Amino acid sequence: MGKHTVVPFGPQHPVLPEPIHLDLELDDEKVVRAIPSIGYIHRGLEKLVEKREFKEYVFIAERICGICAFGHGWGYCKSVEGLMNIEIPLRAKYLRTIWHELSRIHSHLLWLGLMADGMGFESLFMHSWRLREKVLDIFEKTTGGRVIFSACKIGGVRRDIEDSELHGIAEILRGMRDEVREITDIFFKEPTSVSRLKDVGILSKEAAVATCAVGPMVRASGIPLDYRVADTSGVYRELNFTPVTTDTCDCYGRCWVRVQEIFASLDMICQAIEKIPAGDIAVPVKGNPNGEYFARLEQPRGEAFYYVKGNNTTHLTRFRVRTPTNMNLPAMVEALKGCDYADVPMIVLTIDPCISCTER
């Protein structure tokens, strides 16, 4: 039995872009228990539905998190559209899918960069973020915004992308594939990064199920849980796609899953651009929401859940989000048990923590 110490980690810490606090109980250098405490970013934006009209609230929903902003806007719109029985045009569905999958690429590249930075691999961090700028350029060209671009609205999307521009995007993405492969291969072939990732932060298949993990976290533990496969309302059914899984259950696996998802998303966007039909991009919205409804969406970090309740007025009475990081925190605490103290940043980063989502 070693010396028992409690080490505080965060809220302000070099590897954490966002504040979360962990109390790490150590036996010498081994972590025996981790106790997270949150609340540094809580704003209470779910209650804002009472102050904003349901059409305006899209802007707030997008600001649940600036990384998966488009996804949150889509999730909110999807739930309200479900509640009001609005069938959006097919072209809008395709455009939403294209922007959402672009967000996934940008989010995963951002994560790869932070991960590389966390293990001290500065140049890899820079290269990942350099590639990410190409995706942000596409956002800027098509919508005007870089990270939060409010392209989604209830009833469809705000902007169309011309077909010639869509083919330009496909061209850029095809060019990106090799560049992404070049930098991501370093994670899997370079001995320094492999030794930081392999067999670190084990989350067994059973533990992943017991802690209700979602997204790449659960897929890296060998469970093919991906809402995009089950989604019948969107156009994911039209696209050729299988969830990426691996059963290594460690940080290496989670990294591998995210990298393969970048390639899958690149592929899906190119397919969507081939198949996108001509037509309207939005339908008019009449009346007010009444009743309750929930929608699900696969965000870059995992499955998110949106619940809305209306009483036939311009303001919703209740809005609730269950975000992926919220579900992954128990899994992170599980994975932290028994690791070395120096590996804590790596394991915290592999869940791709989005504290802003978690606390809203």
Added chain:
Amino acid sequence: MSFMKKSPWVIHYDGSSCNGCDIEVLACLTPLYDIERFGIVNTGNPKHADIFLVTGAVNAQNVPVVRQIYSQMPEPKVVVAVGACAASGGVFHDCYNIIGGVDKAIPVDVYVPGCAARPQAIIDGVVQGLAVLEAKRKLLAEGKLEELEQKDQLPPLPPQTHVKEDQA
């Protein structure tokens, strides 16, 4: 940038921002914008830092953290509030858990607008902060400590905060 006498180091803290501004702050450090070529480095240690970049509004839980980081920074120091939330609370201004802009917790020297603030705007904010930093450095060199203290004095603790003054 002729007035830049030293390489300023920045420290970044995420108040209650939505990440939009945070990732733009980080984007400033990466190859496309690359403020590191001017010697500006992002540090995790408040005692190494000259410029404090805060994103997002403050709430009851993070006021003590922001004040703690600020008071640990050595003089001269500059605070740059990045984004609409850090300036006034932004879209979240009427949320029940938001106290307001960062100036409710610490004195702010430069406000950067935008939701999310663009990297160009953030870099401009940091450059303007450099002028303020230089002015404060002069005060320090001339021994006008009282004037400096007045500029960097913490505002009173917002009543919503749960901790006592001596802990914050």
